[in-house]
Amino acid sequence: MCITMLKRRMSRFVPLFSAVVAIAVMAETPRAGGEGVMKLTSTAFAHKAPIPARYTGEGADLSPPMSWSGVPEGTGSFALICDDPDAVRVAGRVWDHWLIWNIPATANGLPENVEKSESPANVAGARQGLNSWPRLGYNGPMPPPGSGTHHYRFRLYALDTMLDLPARARRADLEQVMKGHILAVAELVGTYER
Numbered sequence: 001m002c003i004t005m006l007k008r009r010m011s012r013f014v015p016l017f018s019a020v021v022a023i024a025v026m027a028e029t030p031r032a033g034g035e036g037v038m039k040l041t042s043t044a045f046a047h048k049a050p051i052p053a054r055y056t057g058e059g060a061d062l063s064p065p066m067s068w069s070g071v072p073e074g075t076g077s078f079a080l081i082c083d084d085p086d087a088v089r090v091a092g093r094v095w096d097h098w099l100i101w102n103i104p105a106t107a108n109g110l111p112e113n114v115e116k117s118e119s120p121a122n123v124a125g126a127r128q129g130l131n132s133w134p135r136l137g138y139n140g141p142m143p144p145p146g147s148g149t150h151h152y153r154f155r156l157y158a159l160d161t162m163l164d165l166p167a168r169a170r171r172a173d174l175e176q177v178m179k180g181h182i183l184a185v186a187e188l189v190g191t192y193e194r
Contacts, residue, residue, distance in 0.1 A: 038071055038186040039186050040154060040155075040156045041188060042065055043067075048190075048191065050193075055141075057141065057142030058194070063098065063110070063112065064190075065110065066080070067110075068156055071158055076162055077162045077163065078101075078156060079103065079159060080098065080110070081098065081154075081171065082096070082097040082098035082138070082152060083152070084097060084151070087150065095131075099174055100138075101174060102165075104124065110123060114137065116135070117136065118136065119167060128167060128168075129168060129169045136167075141190075143192060144194070145194045150193065152191070153188075154190070158184040159178060161181050163178065
């Protein structure tokens with residue numbers, strides 16, 4: 001087959017490939033909410049500010065209180081993932097600190113010290129997964145000494161449904177069942193260094 005014929009045949013597939021990529025990207029883009037931009041905050045620390053030791057492995061290791069606003073219309077539940085992308089420097093991968101989902105749509109926050117159980121009593125209906133240790137529930141910052149400042153991302157997902165996912169699931173499983181159900185995402189980042 002000559003180069004000219006090959007180019008002609010390939011040119012037919014480029015628009016099709018572009019359309020498939022566009023559809024895939026649209027499927028993963030959160031839909032716009034009806035009540036403005038969703039925000040995630042904490043009374044324990046400000047965005048991009050240090051996380052107090054109380055919420056770390058050097059302290060009481062309690063989960064920090066969280067609150068949110070600007071929830072989109074049609075929200076059926078919330079999920080929250082906390083991770084440390086800077087762990088890639090020392091552990092070779094992003095380190096998961098907390099996975100919690102099926103937080104009721106009526107909730108506007110999480111209390112301090114969510115129980116480290118499959119279905120915490122202080123967040124009715126919610127389920128928790130295994131973090132990177134692997135342990136159940138929240139385990140706070142505890143970066144290796146001298147590894148610099150780590151950034152801990154708390155990401156809240158507004159979902160259009162409750163998730164059919166058993167407790168003790170891992171992050172990949174949670175992200176898989178959330179696909180196609182994300183209405184909005186809000187992020188709060190805290191820092192910690194040892």
